[in-house]
Amino acid sequence: MDLIHELTEYFRKFPGIGPKQAQRFVYHLLRQDTYTLQKISSAIAGIKKNVRTCAGCFRFFMVRQDEKKCSICSSKNRSQATLMIVANDSDVESMERSAAFDGQYFVLGGLVPILNKNPEEKVRLNELRKLVEASPDLREIIIAVNANPEGEHTLNIVRAKIADVAEKIGAKITTLGRGLSTGAEIEYTDSETIKNALRNRF
Amino acid sequence: MDLIHELTEYFRKFPGIGPKQAQRFVYHLLRQDTYTLQKISSAIAGIKKNVRTCAGCFRFFMVRQDEKKCSICSSKNRSQATLMIVANDSDVESMERSAAFDGQYFVLGGLVPILNKNPEEKVRLNELRKLVEASPDLREIIIAVNANPEGEHTLNIVRAKIADVAEKIGAKITTLGRGLSTGAEIEYTDSETIKNALRNRF
Amino acid sequence: MDLIHELTEYFRKFPGIGPKQAQRFVYHLLRQDTYTLQKISSAIAGIKKNVRTCAGCFRFFMVRQDEKKCSICSSKNRSQATLMIVANDSDVESMERSAAFDGQYFVLGGLVPILNKNPEEKVRLNELRKLVEASPDLREIIIAVNANPEGEHTLNIVRAKIADVAEKIGAKITTLGRGLSTGAEIEYTDSETIKNALRNRF
Amino acid sequence: MDLIHELTEYFRKFPGIGPKQAQRFVYHLLRQDTYTLQKISSAIAGIKKNVRTCAGCFRFFMVRQDEKKCSICSSKNRSQATLMIVANDSDVESMERSAAFDGQYFVLGGLVPILNKNPEEKVRLNELRKLVEASPDLREIIIAVNANPEGEHTLNIVRAKIADVAEKIGAKITTLGRGLSTGAEIEYTDSETIKNALRNRF
Numbered sequence: 001m002d003l004i005h006e007l008t009e010y011f012r013k014f015p016g017i018g019p020k021q022a023q024r025f026v027y028h029l030l031r032q033d034t035y036t037l038q039k040i041s042s043a044i045a046g047i048k049k050n051v052r053t054c055a056g057c058f059r060f061f062m063v064r065q066d067e068k069k070c071s072i073c074s075s076k077n078r079s080q081a082t083l084m085i086v087a088n089d090s091d092v093e094s095m096e097r098s099a100a101f102d103g104q105y106f107v108l109g110g111l112v113p114i115l116n117k118n119p120e121e122k123v124r125l126n127e128l129r130k131l132v133e134a135s136p137d138l139r140e141i142i143i144a145v146n147a148n149p150e151g152e153h154t155l156n157i158v159r160a161k162i163a164d165v166a167e168k169i170g171a172k173i174t175t176l177g178r179g180l181s182t183g184a185e186i187e188y189t190d191s192e193t194i195k196n197a198l199r200n201r202f
Numbered sequence: 203m204d205l206i207h208e209l210t211e212y213f214r215k216f217p218g219i220g221p222k223q224a225q226r227f228v229y230h231l232l233r234q235d236t237y238t239l240q241k242i243s244s245a246i247a248g249i250k251k252n253v254r255t256c257a258g259c260f261r262f263f264m265v266r267q268d269e270k271k272c273s274i275c276s277s278k279n280r281s282q283a284t285l286m287i288v289a290n291d292s293d294v295e296s297m298e299r300s301a302a303f304d305g306q307y308f309v310l311g312g313l314v315p316i317l318n319k320n321p322e323e324k325v326r327l328n329e330l331r332k333l334v335e336a337s338p339d340l341r342e343i344i345i346a347v348n349a350n351p352e353g354e355h356t357l358n359i360v361r362a363k364i365a366d367v368a369e370k371i372g373a374k375i376t377t378l379g380r381g382l383s384t385g386a387e388i389e390y391t392d393s394e395t396i397k398n399a400l401r402n403r404f
Numbered sequence: 405m406d407l408i409h410e411l412t413e414y415f416r417k418f419p420g421i422g423p424k425q426a427q428r429f430v431y432h433l434l435r436q437d438t439y440t441l442q443k444i445s446s447a448i449a450g451i452k453k454n455v456r457t458c459a460g461c462f463r464f465f466m467v468r469q470d471e472k473k474c475s476i477c478s479s480k481n482r483s484q485a486t487l488m489i490v491a492n493d494s495d496v497e498s499m500e501r502s503a504a505f506d507g508q509y510f511v512l513g514g515l516v517p518i519l520n521k522n523p524e525e526k527v528r529l530n531e532l533r534k535l536v537e538a539s540p541d542l543r544e545i546i547i548a549v550n551a552n553p554e555g556e557h558t559l560n561i562v563r564a565k566i567a568d569v570a571e572k573i574g575a576k577i578t579t580l581g582r583g584l585s586t587g588a589e590i591e592y593t594d595s596e597t598i599k600n601a602l603r604n605r606f
Numbered sequence: 607m608d609l610i611h612e613l614t615e616y617f618r619k620f621p622g623i624g625p626k627q628a629q630r631f632v633y634h635l636l637r638q639d640t641y642t643l644q645k646i647s648s649a650i651a652g653i654k655k656n657v658r659t660c661a662g663c664f665r666f667f668m669v670r671q672d673e674k675k676c677s678i679c680s681s682k683n684r685s686q687a688t689l690m691i692v693a694n695d696s697d698v699e700s701m702e703r704s705a706a707f708d709g710q711y712f713v714l715g716g717l718v719p720i721l722n723k724n725p726e727e728k729v730r731l732n733e734l735r736k737l738v739e740a741s742p743d744l745r746e747i748i749i750a751v752n753a754n755p756e757g758e759h760t761l762n763i764v765r766a767k768i769a770d771v772a773e774k775i776g777a778k779i780t781t782l783g784r785g786l787s788t789g790a791e792i793e794y795t796d797s798e799t800i801k802n803a804l805r806n807r808f
Contacts, residue, residue: 002656002668003649003652003653003656003657003668004653004656004657004666004668006645006649007646007649007650007653010642010645010646010649013634014631014634015627015630015631015634016627016630021621021622023696023699024621024622024696025620025621026653027666027694027695027696028619028620028621029650029653030653030654030657030666034654036616037650037651037653037654038651039612039616040613040616040650041647041648041650041651042647043609043612043613043616044613044635044643044646044647044650045643045644045647046609047609047610047613047632047635047636047643048636048640048643050608050609050610051609051610051636060610060633060636062608062609062610088633089633090629090630090633093629
């Protein structure tokens with residue numbers, strides 16, 4: 001297979017990319033100068049060399065010297081009393097953008113598919129349990145997952161996995177509040193959200 | 203103007219209807235038999251004769267005998283201690299569908315436009331104030347408006363309008379809870395909603 | 405059933421209207437004054453009284469005195485040598501908007517569904533055949549139908565129905581040209597359209 | 607700037623990619639194994655080494671030995687009498703997919719922006735003129751551009767640029783046919799397309 005087709009196939013596996021757009025990516029690259037292509041190529045080849053999975057929260061981070069933990073986990077300014085469990089790195093970024101949370105994170109590495117028999121193989125449940133056991137200062141564990149069926153399923157699996165160790169160290173387990181999201185119009189809001197919005201009225 | 207054009211113009215003023223669809227409505231009617239057209243015509247002519255604005259909540263309702271109040275306002279099974287203020291009739295229906303509220307309603311008749319100088323002319327603020335003053339049994343007033351700028355603005359206007367009388371009768375003023383709505387994915391959720399979801403965690 | 409529900413049901417049968425929008429139409433009417441409601445009601449009741457199916461092309465038209473034919477069919481300025489066969493009244497309007505055709509029309513009353521066994525019961529094929537037989541001045545019959553499977557099917561059915569009488573009076577049968585429509589981009593154009601665009605190059 | 611941000615910036619310049627999706631691409635790569643990353647990296651670094659601009663039609667092609675022309679331009683089975691001028695490589699692919707053209711291609715390298723003063727600097731007009739001058743066997747030159755304003759503009763510019771040399775060698779200049787594209791419904795078709803469909807009826 002020639003390089004163009006090879007590269008087109010790789011681009012097709014990029015999230016959300018179909019065959020036409022994969023091809024357009026290749027034409028885009030063909031129009032770049034050799035220097036730019038070299039830079040992109042090096043960045044891709046080296047991306048994992050410089051990236052490490054954080055020993056604390058398990059998210060990807062850029063290693064600068066030889067640190068084992070990401071900037072959030074090694075920060076002195078964040079509370080050790082709260083742990084937020086999220087599915088993916090991008091959820092950490094959403095949370096940080098909101099600037100509303102200053103505790104620790106734990107990245108599961110995905111949501112648990114609803115029919116999955118061995119969630120431990122799919123997401124870091126064992127690692128999470130160990131972390132909670134080893135964190136006597138924790139007062140609250142927030143399971144912050146999507147408000148959809150896969151998220152609910154993951155919530156239940158995670159809660160069951162850590163309920164006893166959380167109780168032992170004296171940390172309560174919470175989850176994100178439900179209600180009207182920004183921009184929601186009552187007329188078009190589903191009954192479950194309305195129920196939640198009423199329950200959480202303030 | 204002939205009847206086809208006249209009717210097309212009326213249909214164009216229907217909410218969400220453009221010129222093409224207005225015309226399609228007319229063709230649709232032209233294909234109906236005379237009996238059906240008579241039925242539709244009578245229903246439109248008579249719709250207000252049988253409909254009254256409820257003396258309690260101000261929403262439209264079908265008069266059966268000569269009652270002054272709608273079925274919700276005249277029900278013995280609903281709490282007199284809670285009043286929910288909504289913008290429109292359709293919001294009452296959303297709430298009733300959720301089956302999560304069993305108090306009284308008050309329909310403002312719209313949201314207050316942000317630049318409006320005389321909100322009293324636009325929505326039933328004076329009527330609302332009178333109602334609250336005359337309702338010593340009220341313990342809570344829920345202002346249930348859309349989670350968008352016009353809703354926020356209406357919330358502020360309504361709150362200011364009734365704050366003193368609500369205090370006098372000893373009713374607290376609340377609003378709908380904010381957070382993740384059903385189906386929300388954290389990665390795509392705006393920072394304000396995330397902040398609210400964190401604040402309302404449970 | 406009360407008038408509000410009755411009217412909501414009628415609106416739900418309007419083309420493209422779901423239950424929510426049907427209800428919104430009713431609220432829209434409830435907010436109109438009695439005079440406006442009377443006008444709409446009369447227009448609907450009277451719409452067929454003033455409308456007749458044209459004895460020439462079979463489209464709907466507003467009767468002014470007691471004419472049997474629509475303004476196009478009774479115009480002296482339009483060619484009698486060309487007949488365009490279309491599915492619906494709205495197709496006549498599209499054609500007239502383009503100002504590119506000055507012949508006669510014939511409205512079939514719909515497209516022939518692909519699995520239909522008795523197309524004569526569905527669209528005016530017999531009436532069309534009679535018209536062609538009785539039109540010795542016709543030189544061309546344009547079958548102007550949608551460029552989709554149902555349109556192709558209708559094209560074939562209509563052509564088969566009138567081929568012999570068209571030949572007898574010496575009229576050729578044509579159909580609309582295929583190619584790039586306004587705004588089409590070659591990269592996103594399907595192969596069939598490209599083939600047609602190449603065949604019809606000029 | 608670290609490699610993750612660097613790569614995110616490169617992905618943001620990919621056609622149709624916003625900041626969120628660029629970031630998702632990076633996470634996608636971080637989840638690949640080192641072998642796959644090496645393969646993608648090499649393909650990008652080498653893509654231009656193996657790709658040449660065809661000396662005939664100017665499109666990109668994979669060099670196998672040391673050939674100067676792409677497989678279409680060097681094919682013995684394609685007519686030398688027809689030349690199709692297109693804007694981009696992807697248009698050649700659309701045409702080849704349709705299997706309706708067996709002549710030669712010329713890739714302009716883009717469309718001419720409407721306000722552009724120096725089209726010769728933007729697309730290969732001079733190269734095209736030279737090619738036509740040197741092709742005495744040409745009988746037809748098809749300018750195959752998008753049916754939108756930029757396409758029309760390019761059509762006019764190209765035609766003006768080669769009109770005299772085309773006449774000298776005895777080649778006529780044509781363009782793609784206009785009309786209903788596959789799936790078009792008459793009711794929703796613009797007047798210009800209807801005009802073209804009527805003019806090209808068959």
